[in-house]
Every structure is written in C-alpha cells, then in structure tokens.
Amino acid sequence: MSSHKIMVSRDKLNADYQNSLEDLMEKAWKTRVKYHVNTIAFAAPSPKYYEIENYKNDSNTFINVSVTGDKCALRCEHCKGNLLKSMHSAESSNELISLGESFVKKGCKGMLISGGADANGEVPLKYVASGIKELKRMGLKVIVHTGLISEETARILKECEVDQVLTDVIGDRKTAQKVYHLDKTPEYFGNALRIMVEAGLNIAPHIVIGLDYGRVLGELEALYQVTNSNAQTIVLVVLNPLPNTPMSSIEPPQLGEVGKIIALARILSPKAKIMLGCAKPPKHKEIIERLALNAGVNAIAYPADETVSLAKDRNLHSYFSPLCCSLL
Template sequence: MPVELRRQLAEVYHLPLKELLPAAWRLRLKNFPPVLGLATPGSKHYDSGDHRNHRRLFVTISITGQGCRLQCEHCRGELLKSMYPATTPAALLELGRQLKDGGCRGVLVSGGADLGGRVPLLPYLEALAGLKGLGLKVIVHTGLADLATARGLKNAGVDQVLLDIIGDRETARRVYHLEMDPADYGAALENLLSAGLKVVPHIVAGLNFGRLAGELEALYQVLSRDCRDLVLVVLTPLPGTPMAGITPPPPAAVGRLLATARLAGPRLNILLGCARPAGRHRLWTELYALRAGVNGMAYPHEATVARARHLGLKPFFSDLCCSLL
C-alpha cells in the first residue's frame, strides 16, 4: 500500500493541469454539498461587501511570547509578534477569562518551538483544560509532539491540534534547523492520532526557500493515516527573515498540489489556509483552489466569492479558524 499510494500521488500530480483540475472539481461536486466555507478569524482585519469580521471572536495566543529557540528561516519569530502573549499557565487562564468576557469564542494556542521542534505545552495542560471550562473552542499548535503531550492534550479536552508536516529532510534541516526526516513527522502525527485527538495537518507549499520539495511526501504522510482534514498554506516571504526576498510557488503549482490532494483524498476536507502571499498571487491562488475542489479557505478575495457563486457554490462565513470549518 505505501508504494501504491506514493505511485498514485506521483501519477496524479504529473497529469496535465487541463485534465487535473476538471477531474478534481467533478470529484468535489460528487462527494460534497455545494457549499464553500470562508474563515475570517480575528488575527487579520477582513471587510468585504459580503462580510466584516469580529476581531476578538477568535484570537491566537503564544505561550512563549515572542521567543522561539528554533528561529526558523521563514519566520524568525515574526509570526509570534501578532499573537497575545501568555507565558505562564496562570497568565494563559487569566487571558482566557478576559477574552471570554469580551465576546471571544475560541483561541489558537501556539508559540515558539524548542530545539526539538516542540511547542512546550506540558506545563500548560491544566490551563488548557481551564480554557475549555470557560466554554471556549481551543485549538493547539503542537510541533513534534511526543505521546505524553498528546495524551495530556486529550485529557485537557482540546478541540483540535494542528501539526505542520514536512516531507523533505533537507527542508527540515535547512529551514527548521532540525535533523528530522518525514518519518519523524509521521510519528508525531501518529502520537496525536493514537491519543484520540482531532488532528488537522498543515502542509506549507514552497517552504524550502520557495522551491517545491517534499510536498507530495508530506501529503503521503497525511493520506496514509486516518486524517479527515488538510490545510494547505503557501510560503509567505516575511520582512526581517532570510526569506524576505524569496519568490513563492506560483498559483498554478499550488492548484496542482490541491487538485492532487483532492483526487488522492476524495472525501478529505481540504482547506486553503490563511498564510499565503498577498496581491494578485492571492487572488489567482484562490481561483485555482476553487477549481481544485477545496472545501473552504481563509480570508477570500471578493472576486473569489463571486466566482464561487458563479460556479454554483453557496459561500458561508465564519470568524473562527479555518480548521473549524
């Protein structure tokens, strides 16, 4: 089966795009209702003719503040700067109370990684359970979680866990500074799944300095396990990082990956996540994603929403994380 699945992924991926996209679209129509989930969580302002988001309805929290031991090449801690800091369990629970009182419905608890690629969650398990006790939706970004952390998160009652899957050893070393191979990411995924958690794997297209390398293997790691959801995001060059001037993968390449995921995972809930380049790249990526048969996306362009309606889809908006669509 592993050899067969890898062969299937490679064969599908290399189909001509003019065959790949229509086949993916037909499969989407066959297996899913004609609706398109659109996520607009409060980490970014969103205001279109269709919807204006509530900035405090869903927020992102860093349990390490702006600190990250790994200092990955694509981020260098920049993504942590926009998050609410809560660097002790008591601070996390108090922040949760304040957010809940302000109308918040859910949180993503994340943070910088340690030198093993793990978000240091073990001291926060009781506080995470406390957030659930407040009635909040709680999603956790784990990094390479071990079994003890996975079981602790299950006992805390978190709603979902998010895990980036790297399908290329060179990418893990060059970008994340980790001597890990795809099997290590598969093992972390197994830890989370075996604990009974709802896991939403993420794949970053172009993570290796804009070059596609290992995305199909990452997709294999997801499809070879009992995963029902997948979020694909696209490398977004950030100022202040070594990748600031990098050219991300073109929209057509992103569309090819999404269509491959759809054909290889006919009933997989596939989402285009919030991290992707702005401008025309954003719009064209979304349009390719629609044709590739995604179930939803984050922060859609107005033209994408109009195109979805033209294709017969019924868009609906949610101010929660796209993984909850």
C-alpha cells in the same frame, strides 16, 4: 505503534503529479461534487482585520496566543519569530486563564494556542495543561499548534479535550534542516501524526507549499504522509515571504505547481475537508484562491472579493465564520 493501512503509494502520487494541471483540476472538481455538498466556508478569524461587502470580522472572537511569548529555539527561516510577535502572550496557566476570562467578556469564542518550538521541534503545551482545561470549562473552542509531539504531550492534550491539533508536515529532510533547523525525516513527521491519531486527537495537518525558499521539493512526500494518516481535515498554505526574514525577497512557488498540489490533496483524500489557510503571497492571492476553489477545497481563509464572486459562479453556497478554517 499499531499498524495502519497505506491509503496511497508514493509511485501513484508521483505518477498523478505528471498529469496536466487541467486534468487534475477537472478530476479534483468531480471528486468534490461526488463527496461534498455544494457549500464553501470562508474563514476570517480575529488576528487579521477583514472586511468585505456584507461581512466584517471582530477583533475579539477568535484569538491567537503564544505560550512562549516571542521566544523560539528554532528561529525558522520563513518566520524568525515574527509570527509570534503578533500573538497574545500567555506563558503560564494562570496567564492563559486570565487572558481567557478577559476575552470571554469581549465575546471570544475560541483560541489558537501556539508558541515557539524547543530544540526538538515541540511547542511546550504540556506546561499549560491546567490552563487549557480551564479555557475548555469556559466554553471556548481550543485548537493547538504542537509542532512535533511526544506521546506524553498527545495524551495530555487529549485529557485537556482540545478541539483540534495543528502541525506542519515537511516532506524533505534537507528542507527541514535548512528551513526549520530540525534534522528530521518525513517519516518522523508522519509518525507524529500517528501518535496524535492513536491518542484520539482530531488532527488538521498543514502543508506549506513552497517551503524550501519558494521551491516545491517535498510537498508530494508531505501529501503521502498526510494522506496515509487518514486526516479528515487537511490545511494547505502557500509560502508568504515575510519581511525581516531570510526569505523576504524570494519568489513564491510556481502557481501551476500550487494548483497541482491542491488538486492532488482533493483527489487523494476525497472525503476529507481540504482547506486553503491564511498564508498566501499577497500578489498572487486571487489566482491561488481561484485555483483552490476550482480544485474543490471546502474552505478558504480571508477570501478576496473575486473569490466570493467565483463561488457564486460555480453555484456554491457560501458562509463566513470567525473561526479558524480548520474548524469549519
């Protein structure tokens, strides 16, 4: 593994986090103004119905696919396989190709290919490589959610010419054990990012704020790993307690902490695109989106009416897209 430049130290990260929310938000907004155009993207991909004044998404434009059906070896505490049940199933290359052909006829532009992880935390994407290649030949945008990754899988995905690779980064070993049932250190997740980068893949690491049953424990370390990977797209989501999971009744993370993490992501990676992704607890959706917009994110998935109005108030030009926010 080649050496890489440390962009930010843990000491600086922890020191910055001690600043007030107001100070961090002000600095984050100034960072956005300095490095980015005054445009914000609003993503509304097909898996979730979305309608707002002057925009309505289409159920076929961008779809989610599981290559394992609803099967997952990890059965993470925040999901328990529930998210897989909402995806189209394609457990072989032939099924993937057939699904692609069917949806291209309906106007499909792209797919997120994911699935349940194996015991090592990796989604078995290499077994459908020929199917992914065919989807690319159809002209589809293809992004993949890998979980953790081997050098072999990274090489195969590069050969498949996937447009982007998504992976969660966990910054606390006990959280990884307790929630993901994986005994992996933050450095292991950081190394997975480096494997992807060195394979030439376009990465979009995800950080779940409040992953440890609503508590903010490893998010700063996750930011450290992501920032030092030099990712040019970073997706932040907030734990959304799902029904039929052990987390169904927990309280989401403190909103002030959520705001600080988003602001720090903007400050520490000034030129990267920072996105607020799909997952947000519904009862705090508007507040979280307001914090994210004021912290200078570049895109927000499924924004509330109030968020779209706030963008206008802050003199941001906005546009809607049916693609995943990480592609915008």
